[in-house]
Amino acid sequence: MSARYGLDRAIARVAPVLIVALVAAVPLLTDDRYLFKVLTFVGLNVIVVTGLALLFGYAGQISLGHAAFFGIGAYSVGYLTATRALPWLAAVAIGVALASVVGLLLSLPMLRLKGHYLAMATLAFSEILGVFFVEASAITGGNDGLRGIPFPSVGPFKIATPGASYLLVWGVAIIVVVLASNLVRTRPGRALRAVHGTELGAQACGIDTGRLRVQVFTLSAGLAGLAGALYAGVVGFVSPTTFSLEFSVLLVAMVVLGGTGSITGPVVACVALTLLPYIDALVPGLPRDAVAFLQDWEADISGIVMIGVLLFAPGGVAGMLRRSRRAGDAS
Amino acid sequence: MNTQFKMVVAVLAALLIAVTGVGCSGSGSGESTGDVAEPYRIGAVVSLTGTYAGLGTPEKNAIEMEMKRLNDAGGVNGRQVEVIFEDDATDPAKAQAAVARLIEQEDVIAIIGATGTGQTMALRDDIDRAAIPQVSMAGGSVITAEFDELVFQTPWPNRTVVPFTLRQLKERGLTNVAVISDTGGYGKDGHDIIVAQAAAAGVKIIADETFNPGDTDMMAQLTKIKSASPDVVLMWNAGKEAAIVAKNLKQLGMDVPLVGSPGNGRREFIEGAADAAEGFQFAAGKILVPEAYGVDTPAYDVATAFISDYTKAYDVAPDIFAGHAYDAFLVVTDALSRIEGDATPAALRDAIEQTSGLVGIGGTFTYGPQDHNGLTEADLVFYRVEGNEWVLAK
Missing domain, CATH: 3.40.50.2300 (Response regulator)
Known part of the structure; x- marks a missing residue:
């Protein structure tokens, strides 16, 4: 047990440095604008999945509504910067705050719910927001979406190229992942795991489980809002279909695939699943038919992989990493 | 500890190779576009x-x-x-x-x-x-x-088709018009032009309903339209929901003509609406009956x-x-x-x-x-x- 923690600490010390080096190295190695765009999407999903890993992977609280929080962030920045001409940074702050507040308000009545009921409540929330995004057309542009969202800018400094967007999103993603990794190693992280194990037991240990559940849900919603806020500026276009239930399910699938009680696992799964439909960006020269097949069957492949993981490797990516570590220790 | 370090190094190496591979082939495809024989x-x-x-x-x-x-x-x-x-x-x-x-x-x-x-x-x-x-x-x-x-x-574009269609309605004496349009780009665009042009064309809009792309039932909107007793229902959309509007109209027993947009000039509409499509009218180009070109x-x-x-x-x-x-x-x-x-x-x-x-x-x-x-x-x-x-x- 102590060996494992020692190893975790070693990994934790080395991994951030390696990841930062790798992320920073990509612009030096390529100038493929499409690759930057794809990697930017990966980075955005990493931010959402990190929040969802805290909520689902640690605290055991499911949410099928994270696409909606993502949408709140995206529409806030889209509306405030394109229509209201607010500075980008202020719009992002408002978008994140709004997503967090909605998350907080939603989590209060949901304290009474667990398991399937919680899933149903978040699902209903996602559907309500979906209708709102379409109907509130004065703000959201309705079905046709919101166009002409300006690039992110801070003062005179404008982030207008795919390479710069990539660095912005990954810079934020790395900060989020590092903070989340620190969080789970400290007292709140242990409390979250306790809630996941047995809520009653956690209460007996003196953890205010209700408060903790509200906090983690708010944080997780805020992170989804942050990713959405970045998405709006980077992509420049927001439309309601992006924030569908399908996206929420895919996000949960990433966390399931990644394994519970881990940040690394879900992040690895997120990178893999997000890259799947864009495989042609990484492997140039792939026949177009093969790429089209992967894109058409993306949801099915994700589903089959998820079933496979549940049947044969219930621990997900994190479980496999742990197992290989233990095997390494034994030798 | 040692095993761990090896693993991390291996992963880093693999990632770097993957990234460099992408970089190389990316620039490769860029060079080939200069070739004259390229399509x-x-x-x-x-x-x-x-x-x-x-x-x-x-x-x-x-x-x-x-x-x-x-x-x-x-x-x-x-x-x-x-x-x-x-x-x-x-x-x-x-x-x-x-x-x-x-x-x-x-x-x-x-x-x-x-x-x-x-x-x-x-x-x-x-x-x-x-x-x-x-x-x-x-x-x-x-x-x-x-x-x-x-x-x-x-x-x-709608700014050409809508005045033409409204004139056809006026010529047929169908001046009390109920509009039903979808909220997507084409429907909304047509709707706004219908509203703006109605007075100039000499027709009156007495009901104005919308539906969303993907909706599967328009009974509620059509019931409201029915109570306004229009001379004609003017539908503006291009999606597959058009067939549902035609069918719902028939189910409500409404005996008024249904007029649509060029977006409804598609086989799926006739197949989807079946006998409810009979008598449906719309403006479009001449391809459907080429003799119209002369x-x-x-x-x-x-x-x-x-x-x-x-x-x-x-x-x-x-x-x-x-x-x-x-x-x-x-x-x-x-x-x-x-x-x-x-x-x-x-x-x-x-x-x-x-x-x-x-x-x-x-x-x-x-x-x-x-x-x-x-x-x-x-x-x-x-x-x-x-x-x-x-x-x-x-």
């Missing part, structure tokens, strides 16, 4: 799934057929033409992602598309950033009304040749959407053939704008610096569905 690459964003699948599929068919015919005949300027298709699933967000891919990765010199108005507008930021010409196959006025020097359009005119010859080729290839007669796609492909390849020197996106845009007297399916195209639509009311006729076929409405 012209044109991107096409069409809706092959979703509510506009019935529009996008004939569009893709028409372009593929014409591409093959052109390439078999030697291509353009001795170079082959390659069209790369992307499905936008009738989703503006997917359309935007698709065009980004076509521009960034496929290095296309022009975009044909999208099928829908909302999808077409969703491409604009990327089109502007990349400065490549776009020829849309959607009929929303907004596409050319929000003028962009890079964007052209092949169908008759026998022995160049337009008639172009249309009948296209109808015969298309019917031979796909066992079904082309509809107006196949025609829009034929026209879009024709506009781009005709412009390419007129370019002297390098076929850059900028040169292609200029050449498209100089298109003059080009006989297509939707009509005869003449673009200009202020006119990126090229068609007029003279290219429209009024149709009626009789016995599951389109006939000219008298």
Whole structure:
């Protein structure tokens, strides 16, 4: 047990440095604008999945509504910067705050719910927001979406190229992942795991489980809002279909695939699943038919992989990493 | 500890190799575009799934057929033409992602598309950033009304079709009009023009209802319309929901004519609405009944040749959407053939704008610096569905 923690600490010390080096190295190695765009999407999903890993992977609280929080962030920045001409940074702050507040308000009545009921409540929330995004057309542009969202800018400094967007999103993603990794190693992280194990037991240990559940849900919603806020500026276009239930399910699938009680696992799964439909960006020269097949069957492949993981490797990516570590220790 | 370190190093190495691999091959594909024998690459964003699948599929068919015919005949300027298709699933967000891919990765010199108005507008930021010409196959006025020097359009826009349709209603004495439109790009665009033009056309709007793309029942809206007792129900949309409106209208026992938009000139509407489609009227171009062009005119010859080729290839007669796609492909390849020197996106845009007297399916195209639509009311006729076929409405 102590060996494992020692190893975790070693990994934790080395991994951030390696990841930062790798992320920073990509612009030096390529100038493929499409690759930057794809990697930017990966980075955005990493931010959402990190929040969802805290909520689902640690605290055991499911949410099928994270696409909606993502949408709140995206529409806030889209509306405030394109229509209201607010500075980008202020719009992002408002978008994140709004997503967090909605998350907080939603989590209060949901304290009474667990398991399937919680899933149903978040699902209903996602559907309500979906209708709102379409109907509130004065703000959201309705079905046709919101166009002409300006690039992110801070003062005179404008982030207008795919390479710069990539660095912005990954810079934020790395900060989020590092903070989340620190969080789970400290007292709140242990409390979250306790809630996941047995809520009653956690209460007996003196953890205010209700408060903790509200906090983690708010944080997780805020992170989804942050990713959405970045998405709006980077992509420049927001439309309601992006924030569908399908996206929420895919996000949960990433966390399931990644394994519970881990940040690394879900992040690895997120990178893999997000890259799947864009495989042609990484492997140039792939026949177009093969790429089209992967894109058409993306949801099915994700589903089959998820079933496979549940049947044969219930621990997900994190479980496999742990197992290989233990095997390494034994030798 | 040691094992751990080895593993981390191995992973890092693998990632770096992967990234460098991408970098190398990325620059490799960039070099090859300079080759003279390379085909012209044109991107096409069409809706092959979703509510506009019935529009996008004939569009893709028409372009593929014409591409093959052109390439078999030697291509353009001795170079082959390659069209790369992307499905936008009738989703503006997917359309935007698709065009980004076509521009960034496929290095296309022009975009044909999208099928829908909302999808077409969703491409604009990327089109502007990349400065490549776009020829849309959607009929929303907004596409050319929000003028962009890079964007052209092949169908008759709503600002042409709506006044024509309203005049037809007035001539038939159908002046109390109930409007039902969808909230997507094309429906909303048509709706706004109907409301703006109604008074000038001498008709009165006595009910105004909307539905969302993807809705499966319009009973509530039609019940409200029924209580207003209109002379005619004017429906403006292009999606598959049109058949549901026709069926719901019949189920409510409403005995008023249903008039639609060019977007309803599709087989799926007649098949979906079955006997509820009988008597349905709409304005569109002349392709559905080619005699309307006037026998022995160049337009008639172009249309009948296209109808015969298309019917031979796909066992079904082309509809107006196949025609829009034929026209879009024709506009781009005709412009390419007129370019002297390098076929850059900028040169292609200029050449498209100089298109003059080009006989297509939707009509005869003449673009200009202020006119990126090229068609007029003279290219429209009024149709009626009789016995599951389109006939000219008298």
